[in-house]
Amino acid sequence: MREDIKINDRAARIGDKIIEQLQTVHDHEIGLDIYNLGFIYEINLDEEGHCEIVVTFTGIGCDCIEAVPEEIKWALLKLDEINDVTVNIVWSPAWKMTRISRFGRIALGINPN
Numbered sequence: 001m002r003e004d005i006k007i008n009d010r011a012a013r014i015g016d017k018i019i020e021q022l023q024t025v026h027d028h029e030i031g032l033d034i035y036n037l038g039f040i041y042e043i044n045l046d047e048e049g050h051c052e053i054v055v056t057f058t059g060i061g062c063d064c065i066e067a068v069p070e071e072i073k074w075a076l077l078k079l080d081e082i083n084d085v086t087v088n089i090v091w092s093p094a095w096k097m098t099r100i101s102r103f104g105r106i107a108l109g110i111n112p113n
Contacts, residue, residue, distance in 0.1 A: 004038065004099065006054075011045035014081050018043060018051075021075040027057075027064050032107055034068060038099025041090065049083030051076055056095045065089065 001007055001015045011018060022035040034040060034055065042054035053072055057065055069087035076085045097110075105112040 002035075002038075002040075002101065005040050006042040008044045010047070011043045011051065014045070014079065017079050017081070018076065021078060022072070024075050025068060025071045027062070027068065029063055030058075030108070032100075032104050034072070036101040036104035036107070038095065038101065038104070039068075041093075045082065049081060050086070051082045051084070052086045052088065054088045054090055056090055056093075058095055060091070 001012065001019065007015065019035055022040060023033040025034050026032060027034060027037055027039070030037065039055045039057060040053065041056060042052075044052045053076070055069070055072070057068075069089065072087050073085040076082050100108070100110065102112045104110075
């Protein structure tokens with residue numbers, strides 16, 4: 001799990017599965033998954049299987065704001081440990097290019113250092 005994502009213990013136990021699913025959800029304009037773009041700020045999973053995801057986008061005018069939260073829900077609901085998903089969109093702190101992972105930078109042709 002990325003160090004810049006706040007995650008509770010229950011979600012951390014299935015962190016690899018969560019990452020795998022989040023990597024299937026892409027920003028359609030940029031063509032990279034939301035995990036490597038750094039859109040995910042926080043992941044919490046409670047004992048009933050409710051997962052709360054806090055995300056951001058590159059800006060308020062991002063075309064993917066409507067589609068991506070639903071795609072996140074469908075992706076995470078594929079996991080047996082998750083029964084319900086809430087996606088909360090926040091604008092603070094603002095997303096910055098520095099949140100893009102090393103893999104993401106390479107994939108986008110940006111200097112990875």
